[in-house]
Amino acid sequence: MNDIVWLTMRRMRTPLIALILVYFCSVFIIASVPGIDPQGAPTRMTYLEAAYFVAIMATTIGFGEIPYPFTDAQRLTAYILLLPNVVAWLYSIGTILGLFLDPQFREVLQRSRFSQRVRGLGDPFFIVCGFGNTGSMVVNGLMHRGLHAVVLEKKAESVQRMFLDERFQRVPGLACNPASRAHLELAGLSAPNCRGVIVTTNDDHANLKISITAKLLRPELTVLARSENRRVSDNMSSFGTDYVVDPYAIFSERLFLALSSPVKYLVQDWLISVPGSTLREALNPPTGRWIVCGAGRFGSRMLEQLRESAMPFTVVDVHPDRLEGFEYGVLGRGTEAATLLEAGIKDAVGIIAGTGDDVDNLSVILTALDLNRNLFVVGRQENQENDQLFDASGAHLVARRSLIVARRILAVATTPLLQTFLQHLVASPPEFAERTAGRLKSVLDGRAPNLWVVDLRGNMADGLRYAREDGVRLKLGHITHNTRSEDAEDLSCVCLVLERGAQRIFLPDADYELLESDRLLFAGRGSARREMLWGLSDANSLLGYATNKQLPRGAIWRWLWRRQRGAQADNSSE
Amino acid sequence: MNFEKVLFAFFIVLALTLNFGFFLGDIDNPAHHDAMELGAALAVSLIATVVKFGDRSQMGAVLLATSLVADLQLAVAAFIWAYAAYAMAGGVDSVIIARVVSLSGGALLANMVSVTLLVAETIIIRR
Numbered sequence: 001m002n003d004i005v006w007l008t009m010r011r012m013r014t015p016l017i018a019l020i021l022v023y024f025c026s027v028f029i030i031a032s033v034p035g036i037d038p039q040g041a042p043t044r045m046t047y048l049e050a051a052y053f054v055a056i057m058a059t060t061i062g063f064g065e066i067p068y069p070f071t072d073a074q075r076l077t078a079y080i081l082l083l084p085n086v087v088a089w090l091y092s093i094g095t096i097l098g099l100f101l102d103p104q105f106r107e108v109l110q111r112s113r114f115s116q117r118v119r120g121l122g123d124p125f126f127i128v129c130g131f132g133n134t135g136s137m138v139v140n141g142l143m144h145r146g147l148h149a150v151v152l153e154k155k156a157e158s159v160q161r162m163f164l165d166e167r168f169q170r171v172p173g174l175a176c177n178p179a180s181r182a183h184l185e186l187a188g189l190s191a192p193n194c195r196g197v198i199v200t201t202n203d204d205h206a207n208l209k210i211s212i213t214a215k216l217l218r219p220e221l222t223v224l225a226r227s228e229n230r231r232v233s234d235n236m237s238s239f240g241t242d243y244v245v246d247p248y249a250i251f252s253e254r255l256f257l258a259l260s261s262p263v264k265y266l267v268q269d270w271l272i273s274v275p276g277s278t279l280r281e282a283l284n285p286p287t288g289r290w291i292v293c294g295a296g297r298f299g300s301r302m303l304e305q306l307r308e309s310a311m312p313f314t315v316v317d318v319h320p321d322r323l324e325g326f327e328y329g330v331l332g333r334g335t336e337a338a339t340l341l342e343a344g345i346k347d348a349v350g351i352i353a354g355t356g357d358d359v360d361n362l363s364v365i366l367t368a369l370d371l372n373r374n375l376f377v378v379g380r381q382e383n384q385e386n387d388q389l390f391d392a393s394g395a396h397l398v399a400r401r402s403l404i405v406a407r408r409i410l411a412v413a414t415t416p417l418l419q420t421f422l423q424h425l426v427a428s429p430p431e432f433a434e435r436t437a438g439r440l441k442s443v444l445d446g447r448a449p450n451l452w453v454v455d456l457r458g459n460m461a462d463g464l465r466y467a468r469e470d471g472v473r474l475k476l477g478h479i480t481h482n483t484r485s486e487d488a489e490d491l492s493c494v495c496l497v498l499e500r501g502a503q504r505i506f507l508p509d510a511d512y513e514l515l516e517s518d519r520l521l522f523a524g525r526g527s528a529r530r531e532m533l534w535g536l537s538d539a540n541s542l543l544g545y546a547t548n549k550q551l552p553r554g555a556i557w558r559w560l561w562r563r564q565r566g567a568q569a570d571n572s573s574e
Numbered sequence: 575m576n577f578e579k580v581l582f583a584f585f586i587v588l589a590l591t592l593n594f595g596f597f598l599g600d601i602d603n604p605a606h607h608d609a610m611e612l613g614a615a616l617a618v619s620l621i622a623t624v625v626k627f628g629d630r631s632q633m634g635a636v637l638l639a640t641s642l643v644a645d646l647q648l649a650v651a652a653f654i655w656a657y658a659a660y661a662m663a664g665g666v667d668s669v670i671i672a673r674v675v676s677l678s679g680g681a682l683l684a685n686m687v688s689v690t691l692l693v694a695e696t697i698i699i700r701r
Binding site: 462556557558 | 576578582625627628629631
């Protein structure tokens, strides 16, 4: 705000001085010229009349000659004064208009509006650096989950596009270099309700710098960063970036999971899908020889995973140096039939189109499917605009960089417990995944589940506290039940993890006892979530269900009830 | 059937009915409004408040708040009546009775909210 006042004052100094000088001189001159009243008696304008007349004249409003028609002398004076006054006014107005159009001034104005809006955010928010495809998906996802976002983006057009988008009307955004400390501070890095920094610019070096800055200024803050380069990823992890999202690594790990354990892949996919979308069917990538076109950042990771799962493969790349060290390598782009035939497409089971160019990848997919209809096809897509093309190409799996990063960041940022669960899922034997899949399937109606965390603290723990007072042990089954109903109506949800201090219990059973300050992650239908929160906030129905008795409602009755129960206990002990 | 539940609903509804009975009639006609009925409405409203103490259900806090509002309005009405009857020369005339009845009208509204909440809760919870 101070910047704006200061800048205005500095720019307006000369025009304002000119205006004041011209105005006051004119008033003195006009007031000193003699005139006559209608009776012919000599008179002079008062200073008020003179000031009024000059103001009317200078602004070209011109109400006329006041208080009486002018004499020739007065008219001559007014005629001479007219020009300097009008020019002084136009000069001032011109300068002010110029100031409003000045890019520097507008930047200051935008910045001050931005920081005001950031300070006005009362709820927890994330700072999102970079508003490209990934950034916009992340912000959208955050808002869907009831969280706020503040956007810093280098390109002014992207910020402008955000302001025009209806979904992001209330998101504060600033076009600036997000890697600067001052801009991060402006975006509320030191605000107490800042939950974390999400770094998704497409420049690895900028990502690195933002992560370092955020970690140095607020070490306790969660920093989630995107990186496509292994060296940068390692660097980021080394100074404590909480989660480094490497889309190619994530995708190749997921493909490996799909190859090694389809059920684990399926459960993982269900849990990270957009809530309400159709559940994916089982994906069964075949085992046998694979062809990998392009051994760059994406391809090399896929090759590693294939090697790890002991699959034979042939590499196709235009760079001879990339083929070194591979047993079967074919030089070429892979977009032409000859290269693919040389790579043995006829007896291959799958192909990975992993070059850096979308059109090349589409061409590889089409050519390959033309030569061998039974291929399992994996495509890499770089540009979001080609969504429909890849959907229509017949690829079984498409690696969409922005989507992979956005989904992973959202999952980690909004439900950290989910990440814990997914790690456990990957590491544990397949029986665990099958058990999870079974439980999820029984409560879901073919749609991806909502995820929610119940933190048994504060109001949420009221039921637990009252239960302990009454000597009742609350179990998990009590809160996954519709406590309002007298029928045996279980809520359509599954408890994935129970976190108690450092201890984590995966897929706890219904008779697992709940304690205060437990955190639970649930997956299920949205209606189950509402019902569960209702039940937790209404201690009376919860306890009524848990004890299967009508519990006293008011304080007086409770007191009588306890006395009576105490008396009964005394009688039975005697 | 639970005896506490019966008593709970009984006092809440009785507070409303007594309040309504007192409110009924011309607003400025002392012959239409009975001091005993106002006293009874106040007493029952206070009992209903005490019954609601320590309620831990979802609606408990709102139920208690409506009762407190009714108490406040009825207490002020009763005070005005008593002050006019004993300390003012004119006694309970049409101006005073209009004030008292309009205050009890406010309490009536609060009691209605209370009963509505009670009914809503009974419908929501089917156990």
